[in-house]
Amino acid sequence: MxxxxxxxxxxxxxxxxxxxxxxxxxxxxxxxxxRVRRYAVGVYQPVDLGWIETGFFTLAPPPPSGGSAGRR
Incomplete structure (x- = not known):
């Protein structure tokens, strides 16, 4: 038990x-x-293998989107 x-x-x-x-x-x-679990389908993003090995994130954050935020 x-x-x-x-x-x-x-x-x-x-x-x-x-x-x-x-x-x-x-x-x-x-x-x-x-562990790393994937839950989004149809998109690609590399897995940060450095975090799995060391516990520290090694990939840079994604760049800001090229959307219209702040543009006129």
């Missing part, structure tokens, strides 16, 4: 670290494992 409760704690311990709009970067607060 205790093993099952411990397993359930680990399964429910995933916390979102960063949401990029394409990927969700998560870390497990008990085990320290990291």
């Amino acid at each position: 205790l093993i099952m409760l411990r397993w359930l704690q680990i399964v429910l311990a995933w916390r979102v670290v960063l949401d990029t709009g394409v990927h969700v970067y998560e870390t497990n607060s008990i085990t320290g494992h990291r």
Whole structure:
């Protein structure tokens, strides 16, 4: 019974670290494992493998969009 409760704690311990709009970067607060889940379909964004290995984000943030914000 205790093993099952411990397993359930680990399964429910995933916390979102960063949401990029394409990927969700998560870390497990008990085990320290990291994972990246993709939830947007039809778009491409590279995964920051440096974060998976070290825990630090290495990719630069995306550039601002070329939309009409601030233009007249």
